[in-house]
Amino acid sequence: MERPLQVLPGYRYEWALFTDWCAAAESVPLPASPETVAAFLDDNPAGDEALRRRVAAINRAHRDVGESEPGTVTAIRLRLDRARSHRVARRRIAAASIVPALPTIGWPAGLFGRRDALVLVLYALGLGPREIASLDRRDIEACGDGLRIRGRHQLDTTELDEVESGVSARTWTLWQQVLDVADRSASTRVLEELLRTGHVSVTYVGAAAGRGPVVVPIDRWGAVPFPLTAMTAPSIADVIAAHLNGTAPRHPTRPERVRRGGNARAAPPGAGHYEAPTLDDGYYDAGTAARRDAAVAMTDVDDILDDIDIRTEQMMRRTMDLLETFQTS
Structure with missing residues (x-):
């Protein structure tokens, strides 16, 4: 049963x-969508x-009747906080000067470049490290040259030009390719x-997850978790700070490894002489299988540790009982 709405006296006029505007606009006031609230604010300008x-x-x-609060989304909070809006505008200017220079090809430099570019783009839209860390891939959509971020953010960059926003749908598309492969x-x-090369030659079994974290860690060898x-939010904050301060590490582009039965391609200028060891054809397939098996096996580790804790506690209790028996006898 829904709770009746009792508007606080101090909010009755607002x-x-x-509700009058919603009736005229043929919109639902309760529950209202963030888009409805944004349109209401546009049609009724006032002071901050x-x-x-x-x-x-x-x-x-909305809170009084148990509905989610539409005015808490990031897009509306930015409009209500002029100082924060100015800070976000400065972020966009900074991102617009950094993102285009980040590499999108090459191994592993392009991998770090694609991820860090998206991190800076999301930061330039007004999201903090914790909000970026909690994003799900289903929240982000490429629309033309811009992005839409749904969920509790409701941000839309399709009306901003790329130079003004520092945002391009291509930034998300390039990183989405990486997530699709890693899935x-x-x-x-x-x-x-x-x-x-910009593509992969293997035939996949099944489809990509389509959901999951947006920003993932990368180790120095170019591996992502599987x-x-x-x-983590602190790691994302470190990436942002490093780029804004000009201290981000320069990840090298390594020469391609030599494969059995073929010749190595020419190394890039300045890369020096490189000779990779000759490996069996099944070497990487075996490694992939082992990594998958390890990921499955690790899911049981928590249960094993919990069982050890329980057994240890039982042994301690038995030991204490024996000591008390000896002391009283």
């Missing part, structure tokens, strides 16, 4: 203004304090092929 009171009244009405293969060799796990 709530009445919103008045706008904040209107959004607070809408949020309170279906635990082999760094497949990622390496993607970053060197299955994919989210990068």
Whole structure:
């Protein structure tokens, strides 16, 4: 049974203004969508304090009947906080000067470049490290040259030009390719092929997950966790700070490894002489299988450790009982 709405006396004017506007606009006031609240604010301009009171009244009405608060999404909070909006505008200017210079091809430099470019783009849209870490791939959509971020953010860059926003749908598309490959293969060799050639030659079994973390950690050899796990907020903050401070590491582009029965391609200028060991054809396939088996086996580790803790506790209790028996006898 729904709880009846009792509007607080201090919010009655703001709530009445919103419901009247919804009736004229043929919109539902409760529950209202973030898009409805944004359109209401556009059609009823006012000072910062008045706008904040209107959004607070809408949020309170929704909270009182157990509905999610539409005015808490990132897009609306940015509009209500002028100082924060100015900070985000400065972020966009910084991102626009950094992102285009990051590599998108080469191994493993292009892998780090694609990820870090998306991190900076999301930061330039107003998301903090914790919000970036919690994003799911289903929240992001490429629309034309811009991006839409749904969920609790409701950000839309399709109306900003690329120079102004520092954002391009291509940034997400390039990183999405990496996530798609990493979802279906635990082999760094497949990622390496993607970053060197722009495509992969292997035939996949099944489809990519389509969901999961957006930003993932990368070790110095170019390996990502399998299955994919989210990068931590402190690590994301470190990546952002390093690029903004000009201290981001320069990841080298390594020459391609020599394969059995073929010749190595010419190394890039300045790379020096490189000779990779000759490996059996099944070497990488065996490594991929082993990595998958390890990922499955590790899911049982927590249960094993819990069982050890329980057994240890039982042994301690038995020992204490024996000591008490000896002391009383």
